[in-house]
Amino acid sequence: MHISTKCSVAIHCLIFIYEYGEKQKVTSELLSLSTGTNSVTIRNMISALKKDGIVAVKAGTGGATLNCPLSEITLYRVCRAIEPNFSSKLIGVHALPSPLCPVGKNIHNVLDCSYQKIRNDLCESLKKITLEDMVSDYRRMQYKPD
Amino acid sequence: MHISTKCSVAIHCLIFIYEYGEKQKVTSELLSLSTGTNSVTIRNMISALKKDGIVAVKAGTGGATLNCPLSEITLYRVCRAIEPNFSSKLIGVHALPSPLCPVGKNIHNVLDCSYQKIRNDLCESLKKITLEDMVSDYRRMQYKPD
DNA sequence: AATGATGTAAATTTAAAAATTACAGGAGAA
DNA sequence: TTCTCCTGTAATTTTTAAATTTACATCATT
Secondary structure, eight states, X not given: OBBOHHHHHHHHHHHHHHHHTTTSOOOHHHHHHHHTSOXXXXXXXXXXXXXXXXXXXXTTTOOEEEOSOGGGOBHHHXXXXXXXXXXXXXXXXXXXXXXXXXXXXXXXXXXXXXXXXXXXXXXXXXXXXXXXXXXXXXXXXXXXXX | OBBOHXXXXXXXXXXXXXXXXXXXXXXXXXXXHHHTSOHHHHHHHHHHHHHTTSEEEOTTTOOEEEOSOGGGOBHHHHHHHHSTTGGGGSXXXXXXXXXXXXXXXHHHHHHHHHHHHHHHHHHHHHHTOBXXXXXXXXXXXXXXXX
């Protein structure tokens, strides 16, 4: 029913990996410390990003690196990688409207009509923002700390 | 962190009230039966819609009616009435990134930059859809049931 | 007054998200 | 070749948020 904190954690990790992935070994433990999120949760999330080709993880010895240019990583892609049907969970629908009521009988279809538009708009909105944008925001803040 | 089912239940109720509110007394009990949602939840939700001027409830004796034209009731207005800060809860953020890490220290501000754009886009998207649209979808389905 | 409604608070239940525990398996270092 | 550090993933437990339930004061009409 929502875009979970996993998306925020994923962006955090991706920025971290971009900044440090080449210089040092970025493990799930390190990302766990930086994000304040459980290392198993991190591993599951990184694993999903890996399947989408966003990151690469060195087998056996560990360590994550980016696997594609920042400009190709949109928020849409991150959300979809982590939670395949995230957009259909955006707005919750009540499960048991009465089939005996004319409104209840049709409400799911009525809602779907409009919700589909909203879901599409959201996806477009998420496609417009890339990790490149976010890293540049990050760097700007790095040097203007207030 | 998401748009709850309350929004869907509210739309269901508003269509119901539009269709039957003038002919019969639409009580929370009746809406509870039609939606399959608890009557106290209905009353709380109707109460929020009332505060926004979307519906009127007859005091004492009960019964809800629409209080403004369908075309003025956008999904944005419904969402905001029910959950004042719904858009800020759209995407969850991890609560405890490490303040000792350069990324952790700035991540909330970085996320806010982009998330603000997404929230605005969502609000615009919700403003484009009115209850008038949804009622006409509903009526179309009424006569073409499949 | 009696009835049938709303409005709201407080407590309980339910369901979803996240954390924890546990462990098999891979790559490199000792 | 065995030890260590890491990943991947399953199963369980804890935590949190949403929704329901219970309860009752209050307000018009009959």
